[in-house]
Amino acid sequence: xxxxxxxxxxxxxxxxxxxxxxxxxxxxxxxxxxxxxxxxxxxxxxxxxxxxxxxxxxxxxxxxxxxxxxxxxxxxxxxxxxxxxxxxxxxxxxxxxxxxxxxxxxxxxxxxxxxxxxxxxxxxxxxxxxxxxxxxxxxxxxxxxxxxxxxxxxxxxxxxxxxxxxxxxxxxxxxxxxxxxxxxxxxxxxxxxxxxxxxxxxxxxxxxxxxxxxxxxxxxxxxxxxxxxxxxxxxxxxxxxxxxxxxxxxxxxxxxxxxxxxxxxxxxxxxxxxxxxxxxxxxxxxxxxxxxxxxxxxxxxxxxxxxxxxxxxxxxxxxxxxxxxxxxxxxx
Amino acid sequence: xxxxxxxxxxxxxxxxxxxxxxxxxxxxxxxxxxxxxxxxxxxxxxxxxxxxxxxxxxxxxxxxxxxxxxxxxxxxxxxxxxxxxxxxxxxxxxxxxxxxxxxxxxxxxxxxxxxxxxxxxxxxxxxxxxxxxxxxxxxxxxxxxxxxxxxxxxxxxxxxxxxxxxxxxxxxxxxxxxxxxxxxxxxxx
Numbered sequence: 416x417x418x419x420x421x422x423x424x425x426x427x428x429x430x431x432x433x434x435x436x437x438x439x440x441x442x443x444x445x446x447x448x449x450x451x452x453x454x455x456x457x458x459x460x461x462x463x464x465x466x467x468x469x470x471x472x473x474x475x476x477x478x479x480x481x482x483x484x485x486x487x488x489x490x491x492x493x494x495x496x497x498x499x500x501x502x503x504x505x506x507x508x509x510x511x512x513x514x515x516x517x518x519x520x521x522x523x524x525x526x527x528x529x530x531x532x533x534x535x536x537x538x539x540x541x542x543x544x545x546x547x548x549x550x551x552x553x554x555x556x557x558x559x560x561x562x563x564x565x566x567x568x569x570x571x572x573x574x575x576x577x578x579x580x581x582x583x584x585x586x587x588x589x590x591x592x593x594x595x596x597x598x599x600x601x602x603x604x605x606x607x608x609x610x611x612x613x614x615x616x617x618x619x620x621x622x623x624x625x626x627x628x629x630x631x632x633x634x635x636x637x638x639x640x641x642x643x644x645x646x647x648x649x650x651x652x653x654x655x656x657x658x659x660x661x662x663x664x665x666x667x668x669x670x671x672x673x674x675x676x677x678x679x680x681x682x683x684x685x686x687x688x689x690x691x692x693x694x695x696x697x698x699x700x701x702x703x704x705x706x707x708x709x710x711x712x713x714x715x716x717x718x719x720x721x722x723x724x725x726x727x728x729x730x731x732x733x734x735x736x737x738x739x740x741x742x743x744x745x746x747x
Numbered sequence: 748x749x750x751x752x753x754x755x756x757x758x759x760x761x762x763x764x765x766x767x768x769x770x771x772x773x774x775x776x777x778x779x780x781x782x783x784x785x786x787x788x789x790x791x792x793x794x795x796x797x798x799x800x801x802x803x804x805x806x807x808x809x810x811x812x813x814x815x816x817x818x819x820x821x822x823x824x825x826x827x828x829x830x831x832x833x834x835x836x837x838x839x840x841x842x843x844x845x846x847x848x849x850x851x852x853x854x855x856x857x858x859x860x861x862x863x864x865x866x867x868x869x870x871x872x873x874x875x876x877x878x879x880x881x882x883x884x885x886x887x888x889x890x891x892x893x894x895x896x897x898x899x900x901x902x903x904x905x906x907x908x909x910x911x912x913x914x915x916x917x918x919x920x921x922x923x924x925x926x927x928x929x930x931x932x933x934x935x936x
Contacts, residue, residue, distance in 0.1 A: 466782055519776030598804040615782040643781050669780050
């Protein structure tokens with residue numbers, strides 16, 4: 416171990432900007448009457464999302480059976496929705512979340528989310544509030560609103576594709592035409608089950624880099640297969656009422672018009688778990704308490720999660736997430 | 748055969764792709780928030796030197812390449828092969844024109860070079876960062892002329908041509924940076 420191994424990763428300048436950002440966020444919500452809450456990081460349940468891997472630890476008692484597995488949350492969503500069911504009204508939280516297997520220029524396995532929920536808002540109204548927050552933090556130049564593109568319009572404009580209607584074969588051919596290296600395991604898999612993988616490939620390798628010149632952009636109406644916990648709107652082509660905020664091609668925030676139907680949520684959790692099983696992934700326990708809260712009833716609402724480390728990267732003008740962290744995971 | 752998973756990818760890792768040995772020169776973890784994770788890598792073909800882009804789905808595995816870099820001493824060139832010897836085991840290997848490539852213009856007997864071996868066979872040779880070579884051909888300079896920029900070309904004993912200051916004469920030994928091909932200084936014999 417070298418002598419300098421104990422040093423922080425972020426410069427003092429960045430840590431000051433980060434503290435200012437946190438203060439600005441708290442002032443924004445205090446002014447609007449949104450209540451700050453803290454929900455547990457540890458839970459008996461975990462996310463079922465096949466693309467997420469939760470950390471697990473074991474409790475040794477008293478008060479619970481020995482070796483009780485407890486999972487570190489990948490987002491505070493589940494307990495925050497239970498608070499909404501209890502009639503809490505608009506709430507927000509700034510907390511650390513944990514995702515195993517994610518590290519890189521924009522990823523640290525332990526990172527910070529700002530997550531907030533607005534009963535009575537649709538995802539569109541929440542996009543407006545998101546914009547107001549960026550304005551309050553001094554990130555928006557000029558008077559114009561942040562441009563918005565539907566997922567379909569995004570793919571049409573940047574890749575000349577219809578992400579909902581084009582066949583997976585077409586997606587594969589377009590990827591090749593765009594000089595995207597298609598991973599071996601995807602080469603011969605042109606069935607519907609591979610659609611999202613191809614969309615993610617084209618999105619990350621071609622569309623996101625093309626967005627480097629765009630300061631801020633909202634993308635909304637995602638494919639129904641990528642709905643996660645968002646409502647699905649049954650248009651001619653069903654779409655998920657989900658939006659994301661991009662800054663220069665980097666994902667900053669993910670928001671939903673929240674699913675409130677307990678049966679549909681349980682169905683999605685079960686479907687996720689079979690997919691995990693089919694892929695040989697671990698099967699964590701699904702959150703029955705969330706389902707019970709949905710059964711009791713949560714008000715129609717919209718929620719959004721913002722990656723605060725990445726927001727800090729923009730404020731501080733640095734190009735690696737480690738430069739915003741006191742200590743990145745390898746030096747913690 | 749040993750394999751690596753994408754979670755083990757890092758710069759310098761030697762892997763097999765399309766039956767050739769490659770080294771990872773850049774590794775980017777790419778993941779949409781609620782989507783599939785990929786590793787976007789730039790890899791360098793250790794036989795041809797060409798760098799290409801490849802994408803792997805998170806969790807895919809690749810075959811490890813049996814590639815080693817070893818310091819070896821250049822012995823001699825027999826017209827077809829360049830012969831190198833390991834300084835402690837005295838093991839000798841013969842590298843062909845392809846493997847030696849551009850390095851041939853810097854090779855002087857006894858110099859220590861970095862030889863890249865794939866399955867025990869030499870596929871590339873890197874010269875030392877600095878070499879000391881004698882000037883065999885150059886226009887006469889004006890003695891004492893240390894002024895003026897530009898310089899003049901000089902041919903060294905290995906055949907390399909380097910730009911040198913005007914005062915350099917035939918027979919002088921020069922220190923050259925092989926990474927830039929530039930004259931560094933004169934060497935006192």
